Amino acid sequence: MQRPALLRRLALLSAFLGLFATAQAEELRIGYQKYGTLTILKARGTLEPRLKTLGVDVRWTEFPAGPQLLEGLNVGAIDFGTVGEAPPIFAQAAGADLLYVGNEPPAPTSEAIVVPKGSPILKVADLKGKKVVLNKGSNVHYLLVKALEKAGLQYGDIQTVFLPPADARAAFERGAVDAWVIWDPFLAAAEKQLGARVLADGRGIVANHQFFLAARPYAAKRPDVVKAVLDELDKTDAWSKQNSKEASAVLAKQIGLDQDIVELATSRYSFGVSAITEQIAAEQQKIADVFHTLKLIPKPISIKSALWKAN
Structure with a gap:
């Protein structure tokens, strides 16, 4: 083979390998806490093969609570996570570019x-x-x-x-x-x-919804990945609801607590993933307004502006 032809082939091979490495390097960075569906999904390992078909690897990072998790999202350390009602309000007031992409029923x-x-x-x-x-x-x-x-x-x-x-x-x-x-x-x-x-x-006082959130730039770039994660979460919720004892055992191993403690906790969880409705958005806006009135957040915020519009 002549030298110019060989060099051209080597250059093409190098470019191909570079593109392959770039594709392999794409990650969805998920923040999770020691509870709930996301932790069960992590333990069961069903998300990784699903996202592999989309050319995406998964990296998991544990956080002690919702505010810390959303601080990670705010600084670009994670792309997706789950928290309760208040953390996204505080994060949005602090300038986090986040989107509500789904929620679980009240608990x-x-x-x-x-x-x-x-x-x-x-x-x-x-x-x-x-x-x-x-x-x-x-x-x-x-x-x-x-x-x-x-x-x-x-x-x-x-x-x-x-x-x-x-x-x-x-x-x-x-x-x-x-x-x-x-x-x-x-x-x-x-x-x-x-x-x-x-x-x-919370009975008779608050709903206590669980929300799934994504960084706005990531959701805009990879809505297909966000949809796939929500679908796997919904499947995990369905499995957990039908297999509560097994779900508790999986969770207990992940979070390092005795089975009886985790069974008590999971008996109070709610299961099922759905899109954010106008009613839930309005409830979340009410919480944000209360926090602003109490001066717990520095400025009023609009929940509606942070709702994901999936195509």
């Missing part, structure tokens, strides 16, 4: 205000002047606001202490705070391991 009993076993606090109204620990900007933040309102208290009537779940539990255990506002499976663990008593959960 009002999956979050609660708890007090230590033997605490003299018997009702939410008794929290006046007390120290209440929570993860700032998490779904439980809205539960606390509305539970206080229902009990005739103002948000300013209590002393809020902001800590992530692990630190909050430590403060709760050593008696440094009077109450803890927390979600499952941390809630179930506190009940089973510490004998924590539920003062109030």
